Amino acid sequence: MIQITNLYKTFNRGKANEVNAVNGVDLTIDSGEFVVIVGSNGSGKTTLLNLISGSLTPSSGTISIDDSDVTRLADYQRSKWIARVFQNPLSGTASELSILDNFRLAAIRTRAKGLNIGVTDTFKRDVKEKVSLLGMNLENKLEQPMGTLSGGQRQALTLLMSVIDECKILLLDEPTAALDPKSADIVIKIADKLTTEFKLTTILITHNLKDAYNYGTRLIQMGEGRIIKDIDTKQKKHLKQNDLFEWFG
Ligand SMILES: Nc1ncnc2c1ncn2[C@@H]1O[C@H](COP(=O)(O)OP(=O)(O)OP(=O)(O)O)[C@@H](O)[C@H]1O
Numbered sequence: 001m002i003q004i005t006n007l008y009k010t011f012n013r014g015k016a017n018e019v020n021a022v023n024g025v026d027l028t029i030d031s032g033e034f035v036v037i038v039g040s041n042g043s044g045k046t047t048l049l050n051l052i053s054g055s056l057t058p059s060s061g062t063i064s065i066d067d068s069d070v071t072r073l074a075d076y077q078r079s080k081w082i083a084r085v086f087q088n089p090l091s092g093t094a095s096e097l098s099i100l101d102n103f104r105l106a107a108i109r110t111r112a113k114g115l116n117i118g119v120t121d122t123f124k125r126d127v128k129e130k131v132s133l134l135g136m137n138l139e140n141k142l143e144q145p146m147g148t149l150s151g152g153q154r155q156a157l158t159l160l161m162s163v164i165d166e167c168k169i170l171l172l173d174e175p176t177a178a179l180d181p182k183s184a185d186i187v188i189k190i191a192d193k194l195t196t197e198f199k200l201t202t203i204l205i206t207h208n209l210k211d212a213y214n215y216g217t218r219l220i221q222m223g224e225g226r227i228i229k230d231i232d233t234k235q236k237k238h239l240k241q242n243d244l245f246e247w248f249g
Pocket residue numbers: 011012019020021039040041042043044045046047048
């Protein structure tokens with residue numbers, strides 16, 4: 001469970017360009033929820049994610065994960081709970097290394113408990129099994145350099161690598177923004193599948209209202225650093241796609 005209480009983040013305090021990027025957010029996210037966050041440019045979505053991941057420290061307020069107060073912990077100290085995937089498919093992997101070696105690196109980095117890195121054959125079999133979950137036929141291309149794959153394939157593998165280490169929380173900041181519509185569709189489906197498969201708590205930021213409508217168990221709209229709408233699963237069932245477009249009208 002993620003518990004956020006009275007969270008504020010002000011940039012450039014006291015200067016002419018002062019901005020209250022996150023302006024009093026209270027939010028409790030239960031384990032296993034898939035929360036989608038939408039909102040206009042500058043509404044504070046990424047800042048909120050940065051505060052949760054620990055890449056930013058709040059001006060005030062608290063954040064706890066599973067009852068541990070993580071407010072003052074650095075991002076690397078939160079990595080046992082949190083995995084994060086960014087927009088750029090190139091940012092999460094090493095181009096010149098094979099798929100298998102990228103998994104090896106990820107496993108070493110996170111000391112993934114789900115993968116046995118000591119025994120090569122076992123490791124390869126484990127990776128193969130996990131990669132086949134993507135349904136992209138990449139399990140037979142494990143020796144292929146990452147740089148030869150498409151952006152969508154790379155982003156799907158980045159997603160998978162980020163969740164193999166038994167992390168509990170997956171933060172996705174517009175993970176499909178740099179992809180063509182077909183690849184974007186595949187990657188978002190994979191994010192959904194991995195959330196269920198690995199029993200993750202996922203927070204997805206997206207500008208794609210169709211995805212916001214189709215995916216997630218809860219839908220949040222941010223505006224001026226605040227949560228202005230918070231729609232649970234039951235309410236979402238009654239929501240029409242057009243309603244969502246009207247939020248931005
Ligand atoms: N490091 C920073 N220094 C100063 N201002 C910042 C910084 N990061 C974000 N801001 C400002 O905080 C506000 C919220 O930005 P944020 O990136 O969180 O919005 P967003 O909802 O993610 O926007 P977008 O949809 O455009 O990505 C904006 O006014 C932005 O200019």
